[in-house]
Amino acid sequence: xxxxIQPTPQAATDVAxxxxxxxxxxxxxxxxxxxxxxxxLLLYRTLIAMDLDWSRVTTFNLDEYIGLxxxxxxxxxxFMWENLFQHVNIAKDRVHIPDGNAKDIPxxxxxxxxxxxxxxxxxxxxxxxxxxxxxxxxxPTSSLASRTRIKTLTRQTCKDNARFFGSEQAVPKHVxxxxxxxxxxxxxxxxxxxxxxxxxAVAEAVEGPITSINPASILQMHPVVKVCLDEPAASNLQRAxxxxxxxxxxxxxxxx
Ligand code: F6R
Numbered sequence: 001x002x003x004x005i006q007p008t009p010q011a012a013t014d015v016a017x018x019x020x021x022x023x024x025x026x027x028x029x030x031x032x033x034x035x036x037x038x039x040x041l042l043l044y045r046t047l048i049a050m051d052l053d054w055s056r057v058t059t060f061n062l063d064e065y066i067g068l069x070x071x072x073x074x075x076x077x078x079f080m081w082e083n084l085f086q087h088v089n090i091a092k093d094r095v096h097i098p099d100g101n102a103k104d105i106p107x108x109x110x111x112x113x114x115x116x117x118x119x120x121x122x123x124x125x126x127x128x129x130x131x132x133x134x135x136x137x138x139x140p141t142s143s144l145a146s147r148t149r150i151k152t153l154t155r156q157t158c159k160d161n162a163r164f165f166g167s168e169q170a171v172p173k174h175v176x177x178x179x180x181x182x183x184x185x186x187x188x189x190x191x192x193x194x195x196x197x198x199x200x201a202v203a204e205a206v207e208g209p210i211t212s213i214n215p216a217s218i219l220q221m222h223p224v225v226k227v228c229l230d231e232p233a234a235s236n237l238q239r240a241x242x243x244x245x246x247x248x249x250x251x252x253x254x255x256x
Contacts, residue, residue, distance in 0.1 A: 033183070056094075075100070110148075140213045145179070195230070202236065206220075
């Protein structure tokens, strides 16, 4: 894991955006895994401003609420089109988001996995992290080998996401999410986290034991993970000084 600590969310986002921009320039038909929520908003704004060519890019989103109409303002379909896709030259048929209204959810989950495989796998997966350590909507105790499937959100996640829906009761309890096994197959993972409310989950994920109680901790087993943090999100890390030292002393050819 490479931990990159920057003074502000924008500075941490700039590093992440450069990593993605480099990938899209080197591999114009790259397959990106994308996340929603507050964290990647800055990233999407920054990528839009970079005016990259998305015409051959394929995307797979991590998750979607079950039962929300696609057009609902809080569906992840709406989120992605509003905050990224409508602003770039992506081809509509290359965008994939789990179908929260599928008649046969298990079958549509299997088909989602199949489509990822057919696309050649995910080159780079963007991740946020929940205050409980979830990635995608893989809540604590999720199988570390899980695939795309239905999950029930924890009370904590419903509380955390109430800000988008006006109340905790209005947050759908069920979601479709890529599994942890699915995320671990991405060739590269890029996790972003900002703010003190993420500090504990980040420290456990980076420096704690690998455990399904903090699903993000499995990323310690992945060979290529970059974690872009602002100072508050890094504030519980025991080895923050070492991580800063590593970043400041990167060999020229490794600079991001
Ligand atoms: C959303 C997702 C979630 C969020 C996490 C953090 O697609 O995968 O894991 O990244 O809930 O959400 P924010 O960024 O709103 O704090």
